[in-house]
Amino acid sequence: xxxxxxxxxxxxxxxxxxxxxxxxxxxxxxxxxxxxxxxxxxxxxxxxxxxxxxxxxxxxxxxxxxxxxxxxxxxxxxxxxxxxxxxxxxxxxxxxxxxxxxxxxxxxxxxxxxxxxxxxxxxxxxxxxxxxxxxxxxxxxxxxxxxxxxxxxxxxxxxxxxxxxxxxxxxxxxxxxxxxxxxxxxxxxxxxxxxxxxxxxxxxxxxxxxxxxxxxxxxxxxxxxxxxxxxxxxxxxxxxxxxxxxxxxxxxxxxxxxxxxxxxx
Amino acid sequence: xxxxxxxxxxxxxxxxxxxxxxxxxxxxxxxxxxxxxxxxxxxxxxxxxxxxxxxxxxxxxxxxxxxxxxxxxxxxxxxxxxxxxxxxxxxxxxxxxxxxxxxxxxxxxxxxxxxxxxxxxxxxxxxxxxxxxxxxxxxxxxxxxxxxxxxxxxxxxxxxxxxxxxxxxxxxxxxxxxxxxxxxxxxxxxxxxxxxxxxxxxxxxxxxxxxxxxxxxxxxxxxxxxxxxxxxxxxxxxxxxxxxxxxxxxxxxxxxxxxxxxxxxxxxxxxxxxxxxxxxxxxxxxxxxxxxxxxxxxxxxxxxxxxxxxxxxxxxxxxxxxxxxxxxxxxxxxxxxxxxxxxxxxxxxxxxxxxxxxxxxxxxxxxxxxxxxxxxxxxxxxxxxxxxxxxxxxxxxx
Numbered sequence: 001x002x003x004x005x006x007x008x009x010x011x012x013x014x015x016x017x018x019x020x021x022x023x024x025x026x027x028x029x030x031x032x033x034x035x036x037x038x039x040x041x042x043x044x045x046x047x048x049x050x051x052x053x054x055x056x057x058x059x060x061x062x063x064x065x066x067x068x069x070x071x072x073x074x075x076x077x078x079x080x081x082x083x084x085x086x087x088x089x090x091x092x093x094x095x096x097x098x099x100x101x102x103x104x105x106x107x108x109x110x111x112x113x114x115x116x117x118x119x120x121x122x123x124x125x126x127x128x129x130x131x132x133x134x135x136x137x138x139x140x141x142x143x144x145x146x147x148x149x150x151x152x153x154x155x156x157x158x159x160x161x162x163x164x165x166x167x168x169x170x171x172x173x174x175x176x177x178x179x180x181x182x183x184x185x186x187x188x189x190x191x192x193x194x195x196x197x198x199x200x201x202x203x204x205x206x207x208x209x210x211x212x213x214x215x216x217x218x219x220x221x222x223x224x225x226x227x228x229x230x231x232x233x234x235x236x237x238x239x240x241x242x243x244x245x246x247x248x249x250x251x252x253x254x255x256x257x258x259x260x261x262x263x264x265x
Numbered sequence: 266x267x268x269x270x271x272x273x274x275x276x277x278x279x280x281x282x283x284x285x286x287x288x289x290x291x292x293x294x295x296x297x298x299x300x301x302x303x304x305x306x307x308x309x310x311x312x313x314x315x316x317x318x319x320x321x322x323x324x325x326x327x328x329x330x331x332x333x334x335x336x337x338x339x340x341x342x343x344x345x346x347x348x349x350x351x352x353x354x355x356x357x358x359x360x361x362x363x364x365x366x367x368x369x370x371x372x373x374x375x376x377x378x379x380x381x382x383x384x385x386x387x388x389x390x391x392x393x394x395x396x397x398x399x400x401x402x403x404x405x406x407x408x409x410x411x412x413x414x415x416x417x418x419x420x421x422x423x424x425x426x427x428x429x430x431x432x433x434x435x436x437x438x439x440x441x442x443x444x445x446x447x448x449x450x451x452x453x454x455x456x457x458x459x460x461x462x463x464x465x466x467x468x469x470x471x472x473x474x475x476x477x478x479x480x481x482x483x484x485x486x487x488x489x490x491x492x493x494x495x496x497x498x499x500x501x502x503x504x505x506x507x508x509x510x511x512x513x514x515x516x517x518x519x520x521x522x523x524x525x526x527x528x529x530x531x532x533x534x535x536x537x538x539x540x541x542x543x544x545x546x547x548x549x550x551x552x553x554x555x556x557x558x559x560x561x562x563x564x565x566x567x568x569x570x571x572x573x574x575x576x577x578x579x580x581x582x583x584x585x586x587x588x589x590x591x592x593x594x595x596x597x598x599x600x601x602x603x604x605x606x607x608x609x610x611x612x613x614x615x616x617x618x619x620x621x622x623x624x625x626x627x628x629x630x631x632x633x634x635x636x637x638x639x640x641x642x643x644x645x646x647x648x649x650x651x652x653x654x655x656x657x658x659x660x661x662x663x
Contacts, residue, residue: 011470032289063290063303090290091267091306094438094448122470124589125450127438130406134442139521140406142435157525162431163535164343167403168526175521182583220267220306224447224483225465227307230474233608241627241638249641250649253621256637260619262541262565262598263654 001054001153002111003045006101006132007038007073009066010122034069037117039076039186044147044179045115046077046187052150055079057111059104061089061097067202074197075189082108086206091220094123098131100218103210105136112153112173118143118180126178133176140176141169145183267306267322271298275316285313287470330461333423333484336362337416338390339436340373341428345381349497350428352388354490356498358426359389361457370394370420374412376402379510386504388497393508394420400518403527404432406439408518413440415513422485423461429491441487447480448487453494463488468589473608492537493595493616534568536585540597541567542617544587545575548603548624548643552580557647558602564654570594572610588613602643606631623647 012031045056058073060066061084070081084104092100105114114136116129126142133140145166146159153173160167161180171177207213216222242249257263276282279298283291290304298317310318336358341348351371358369368391373382379397386393396412413436417425427437429451441448453475454466463486465478480486536542543562545555555569562569571581573588587594588610599617604610606622606629614620615634622635623643632638639646 063301065289085302087300087302090300090302090304094450095442095445098438098442121590124469126434127448127450130435130438131442133406134410134439140435140439141522143431160431162343162404164530166528166530167524168528169405170523170525172521224445224480225449225478226481227305228477228479230307230309230469230476233468233473233475233612239636241632241640243640246641246645247649249623249639250646250651251653253637253639253646253650254653256621257565257598257654260598 001048001052001113001150002109003048003054003056003113003115004105004108004111005038005042005045005056005058005073005078006114006116006129007042007058007060007069008035008120009033009060009062009069010035010120032065032068034072035117035120035122037119037121037181038069039117040179040181040183041115041117042073042076042078043184043186045113047184048113048147048150049077052153054112057081057108059084059101059108061085061092061100061104064204070202071197072189074200075194076187077190077193080203082203082205084205086218088207088215089219091223092218093223093225094125094127094131095224096218096220096222098128099135099222100210101128102132102135103212104205105132106211107205107209110174113156114138114174114176116176116178118178129176129178136174136176138174138176139171140178141171142178143180144177145180147183267320269300269304269306269308269311270319270321271300272317272319273298276314282310282314282317285310328482328484330423330484333421333461335368335370335391335420335422336424336426336457337370337372337420337422337485339413339425339427339433340371340382340385340393341430341433342373342375342378342381345375345378347381347384348428348430348492350430350433350490350492351385352497353492353495354426354428355385355388355390357455357490357495358424359498361424361455361463365457365459365461367423367461368392370422372396372413372416374398374401374409376400379508382508383504386506386508387500389501390506392506394511395508396511396513398513398515398518400515400520403524404436405520405522405524406435407520407522409436410439410443411517412513414443415517416511417444417485419511424457424463425485425487426455427487427489429489433489437487437489444483444485446483446485446487447478448489449478449480450489452488452490455488455490462486468612491593493593535592536568536570536587536594537592539568539570539594541565542570542587542594542596542599542614543567544599544601544604544614545569545571545581546601546604546624547572547574549575550644552578554644555580557643557651560651561600561602561647561654564651564656565598565600567596567598572604572607601631601635602647604631605629606634 119126148157371393374396427433449465
């Protein structure tokens with residue numbers, strides 16, 4: 001059973017603010033971490049490996065320092081890792097990111113199952129997984145909240161969360177799933193594994209390592225969407241500010257709710 | 266190839282420039298500035314220091330925009346029951362279509378749904394394309410994508426709007442990738458230019474910034490929008506528009522997925538449907554105190570919701586979370602109790618009609634969006650409030 005997990009390095013905090021006068025982003029920290037949703041994807045892969053045997057590989061795209069998240073995956077138990085890194089990948093939107101990942105995955109050899117987290121905390125789009133599946137021409141199931149069974153490197157049965165209903169889907173390998181938060185509780189990185197994998201190689205792929213070397217399919221050139229500008233979220237005017245004792249405020253609020261017809265007299 | 270070039274000599278304090286990039290893409294090593302692959306081409310550096318950073322664009326072959334006409338809306342439904350986000354999108358589609366004099370289309374696919382499409386004729390669609398096939402009974406990604414592809418090839422719409430539902434968020438990216446075109450997820454503002462370019466505005470970084478995105482050279486332009494972002498139009502009295510039945514050979518609808526069972530989820534009313542919401546925030550000191558918040562919600566005939574820290578503490582159900590990583594809500598009334606108002610939270614509720622915020626900290630960001638900013642302690646105000654709300658008898662509740 002060969003499993004590949006897509007992971008991403010994201011900013012350690014999403015507390016980004018914009019200076020309204022200059023339009024420049026103010027960062028409160030420079031640290032970064034593995035996208036929290038990817039921890040669930042990796043944990044799912046490791047659990048399946050524990051039962052079925054096989055390997056768990058991870059793949060990421062990002063600047064050279066994104067190697068750190070691959071190391072983190074090693075500390076959790078991943079067997080191998082690839083970092084797609086090249087200046088020509090810069091400025092990639094969802095489509096170009098998904099395409100680059102799919103090209104990298106093709107270089108990693110045969111797999112049965114590809115797992116992605118639900119979404120990332122910086123982009124929040126939840127779209128890369130389905131697009132990767134499209135480029136690899138394999139079926140995908142999103143919002144998987146439970147793995148019901150894995151049969152003999154042939155088929156996986158999962159529970160898909162459809163908000164109103166739950167669909168039990170049986171999918172033939174190879175396929176891609178995106179998993180919900182809380183499918184399993186992610187394990188912590190192990191110190192033992194940290195020591196053992198300190199010198200472990202992280203493979204690096206650039207454009208020249210990929211099957212499709214047309215640079216117009218990658219990075220900004222391969223991105224149909226472009227960011228025109230970024231700006232701070234709009235603020236609404238505060239209408240009224242109330243101060244006073246708890247009793248006064250409670251009473252006044254009750255009056256207001258009556259006035260607004262949320263409480264019947 | 267579009268890129269940013271650096272004029273090294275022009276920088277006065279080159280060691281400080283890495284700080285202006287929100288993506289850590291500018292590096293300063295060995296007295297040289299460089300841009301690494303983290304660059305998102307947001308061009309903040311170009312705007313801020315035009316002398317140092319220059320943006321170079323390369324001309325690419327242009328798409329013929331005139332052959333892509335019409336705004337299409339994907340009809341999200343469960344066994345023919347149309348999801349209300351569909352009507353909200355139809356309203357927006359009509360508004361934009363009128364601006365560019367294009368038609369509005371609907372795409373509805375499923376099994377035994379033909380008669381349900383009739384309802385769409387009351388919401389301003391010019392043509393409703395229906396694919397009614399047994400193979401489309403349950404949502405499976407490959408046949409649904411194939412039908413979507415068939416529709417787009419036939420109709421060639423310039424814009425495709427899809428609701429940000431579970432199905433929409435799976436189907437829209439897959440179809441967009443098939444056409445190698447752009448998709449912007451969770452747009453909160455949409456507008457259209459005369460040349461049919463779609464202005465897409467969406468929150469990023471957990472809602473801390475808004476991004477204005479466009480798709481200048483690809484068609485169709487895909488956007489997903491969550492439920493309750495736009496307003497649904499009034500149902501018109503007279504139906505209009507025509508229903509077009511499309512067929513597709515069953516051989517093209519094969520799938521490697523089998524749906525073994527579709528189970529109704531135990532009916533938990535979702536906070537997205539609640540008209541009144543009372544939110545518990547970090548100001549609630551212990552789990553037992555949630556009962557106070559719950560009684561307030563009950564008395565107002567509404568639902569309790571919560572912020573992320575309470576979910577993480579395991580006090581409340583994740584389905585009750587408001588915010589970008591939870592649910593987006595737009596109730597008639599929302600009362601936040603001890604919620605500071607992180608931007609990710611506010612992005613999930615700032616379209617509520619009336620916002621009342623109670624917090625001890627007068628500087629709490631929640632007060633920036635509140636219509637009524639009540640500075641005080643929830644442990645004093647809510648009990649006083651409850652005393653002044655008539656208690657419903659048990660028979661009233663049932």
